[in-house]
Amino acid sequence: MLRVTDLRKTYATGDEALQGVTMSVEGSETVAMIGPSGAGKSTFIRCVNRLTEPSGGRVYLDETELTGLGDDALRSARRDIGMIFQEYNLVERLTVMENVLTGRLGYVSAWQAFRRSFPPEDIERAYQILDRVGLADMENKRVDELSGGQRQRVGIARAVIQQPKILLVDEPTSSLDPETSDTVMRLLTDIAAEREVPVLINIHEVDLAMEHADRIVGLHDGELVFEGPPSELDQRGLDQVYRGAAVPENTDGEKPRSRSDGDALSNADRPLAGET
Numbered sequence: 001m002l003r004v005t006d007l008r009k010t011y012a013t014g015d016e017a018l019q020g021v022t023m024s025v026e027g028s029e030t031v032a033m034i035g036p037s038g039a040g041k042s043t044f045i046r047c048v049n050r051l052t053e054p055s056g057g058r059v060y061l062d063e064t065e066l067t068g069l070g071d072d073a074l075r076s077a078r079r080d081i082g083m084i085f086q087e088y089n090l091v092e093r094l095t096v097m098e099n100v101l102t103g104r105l106g107y108v109s110a111w112q113a114f115r116r117s118f119p120p121e122d123i124e125r126a127y128q129i130l131d132r133v134g135l136a137d138m139e140n141k142r143v144d145e146l147s148g149g150q151r152q153r154v155g156i157a158r159a160v161i162q163q164p165k166i167l168l169v170d171e172p173t174s175s176l177d178p179e180t181s182d183t184v185m186r187l188l189t190d191i192a193a194e195r196e197v198p199v200l201i202n203i204h205e206v207d208l209a210m211e212h213a214d215r216i217v218g219l220h221d222g223e224l225v226f227e228g229p230p231s232e233l234d235q236r237g238l239d240q241v242y243r244g245a246a247v248p249e250n251t252d253g254e255k256p257r258s259r260s261d262g263d264a265l266s267n268a269d270r271p272l273a274g275e276t
């Protein structure tokens with residue numbers, strides 16, 4: 001279980017990217033974090049694993065307070081956090097198998113890591129996961145020969161082989177076409193559910209969030225302004241998230257639009273119709 005209390009981040013520039021966010025992700029739920037550009041979504045994920053140092057607040061992964069850890073303990077705790085990135089963050093000149101096995105680097109000795117020598121059970125597990133993500137028989141391909149969707153499958157496999165306690169996913173579909181995005185999201189949430197790993201996903205596309213997440217949290221200007229199941233994210237909730245608007249109760253009820261409606265919700269950062 002991930003538990004975050006009063007998380008704050010003020011950058012050296014004075015930007016208050018997070019202004020006291022409290023939330024949790026537990027069980028095997030998938031939580032989608034939505035919000036306009038600059039709302040603080042990436043900062044939140046980076047503060048959780050402390051790639052960015054929070055200015056205040058606490059982050060717990062199960063019983064461990066990540067915000068209280070020194071360097072060595074943090075390195076070890078990060079083995080429990082699987083990261084999946086927008087730009088895949090793969091090693092281009094290495095093979096699919098080699099990239100997946102980098103997910104096990106935190107578990108082998110420095111010498112084994114240097115020699116990229118992994119125990120047979122890791123290799124066996126890598127084959128099984130590659131099969132599960134639809135990349136069976138592609139283990140010897142270099143990742144620079146793969147499509148975007150295939151690369152993201154490698155990214156998923158690399159995170160899953162860590163046997164993490166949580167998956168943190170930052171804009172997994174931004175570089176993918178709509179159909180591949182949908183497939184990748186389904187794969188990600190299915191695998192996480194099978195393995196009973198909770199997932200926190202930053203995502204721009206509201207329609208994908210609504211289709212695949214169990215719960216949605218909305219950030220606006222570094223504050224959590226919406227939290228609820230997809231069925232509760234109506235136009236009023238979208239206005240709160242994307243415009244920071246306090247909308248009167250009686251204006252809700254309009255159904256959020258989907259990709260197929262033309263003015264796609266994946267462009268929800270843009271002002272909504274009628275807004276100047």
Ligand SMILES: Nc1ncnc2c1ncn2[C@@H]1O[C@H](COP(=O)(O)OP(=O)(O)OP(=O)(O)O)[C@@H](O)[C@H]1O
Pocket residue numbers: 011012013015016017035036037038039040041042043044
């Ligand atoms: N390294 C940094 N130094 C200074 N300010 C930063 C830094 N990274 C982000 N910010 C600022 O913090 C705020 C939140 O940015 P962040 O990237 O977390 O938002 P986001 O919701 O992930 O946006 P996007 O969807 O465009 O990725 C923005 O005002 C941004 O300009």
